[in-house]
Amino acid sequence: MQITLTQKERLLLEDQKSHEELCIEKYTVYEKQAIDNQLKQICNANCKVERSHLDTINQLLAGNVPDINQNQNQNQNPMQNLSSSQASGINLSDKDMCTDLLMTEKHVSGSYDTAIFEFRDTGARDVLNHIQKEEQKHGEAIFKYMESKGMYNVK
Numbered sequence: 001m002q003i004t005l006t007q008k009e010r011l012l013l014e015d016q017k018s019h020e021e022l023c024i025e026k027y028t029v030y031e032k033q034a035i036d037n038q039l040k041q042i043c044n045a046n047c048k049v050e051r052s053h054l055d056t057i058n059q060l061l062a063g064n065v066p067d068i069n070q071n072q073n074q075n076q077n078p079m080q081n082l083s084s085s086q087a088s089g090i091n092l093s094d095k096d097m098c099t100d101l102l103m104t105e106k107h108v109s110g111s112y113d114t115a116i117f118e119f120r121d122t123g124a125r126d127v128l129n130h131i132q133k134e135e136q137k138h139g140e141a142i143f144k145y146m147e148s149k150g151m152y153n154v155k
């Protein structure tokens with residue numbers, strides 16, 4: 001379905017686009033930097049979903065509301081590969097990376113929630129809601145990982 005975006009909708013989507021790009025960068029860099037293989041796998045899996053989010057946001061920016069049910073297999077968006085020099089800036093511990101990723105996912109999920117309320121089209125709202133749900137799943141994967149490693153104290 002084709003929609004015409006308001007200026008506000010476009011600005012909100014541009015913000016989400018930059019968030020998704022940053023998520024892809026973080027997961028790519030942290031996958032390389034992580035010591036633990038399980039954390040590398042979480043970064044890899046979440047990164048694939050972030051690429052599909054970026055693809056979806058780009059479709060919305062083009063005025064095209066994708067069908068969320070058909071959108072599952074569109075993960076092959078070839079983002080630029082980060083050079084190894086970009087991955088060697090700051091060396092964070094696995095726990096620091098997890099804390100940063102969890103903080104990032106919380107923020108991104110919150111900004112989707114805010115954006116959804118500004119959209120006129122129900123289909124576009126549903127697409128953004130679907131992405132937000134996946135951001136919460138990313139947060140859950142990181143949370144559970146941290147909890148299992150004693151990195152996250154819930155008591």
Ligand SMILES: [Fe+2]
Nearest residue numbers: 020023050053
């Ligand atoms: Fe995302």
Ligand SMILES: [Fe+2]
Nearest residue numbers: 023105135138
């Ligand atoms: Fe995410």
